[in-house]
Amino acid sequence: MNDRIVIDPTICHGKPIIRGTRTPVTVILGALAGGDSFEQIEQDYGISADDIRACVAFASEEVSRQTYHPLSA
16 A cells, blocks of 8 residues: 555655645545545545555554653653
8 A cells, every 4th residue: 555655855845645646645534534435535636445545554554653652740
């Protein structure tokens, strides 16, 4: 799925986008979080269900790399 997401500093200020578009991954994730269906997102942005899944997979990989440390009180 990673071949569907690209990061290019000359497109959208280097934010991750769907290959062949100028649609940031964050926009797709926001639409999903807002309750839009895959079908609606596909229509609105001219992308495929596999593109949407790639956005979710990308986000999952990024979050899994994060390390959280509790603040001491």
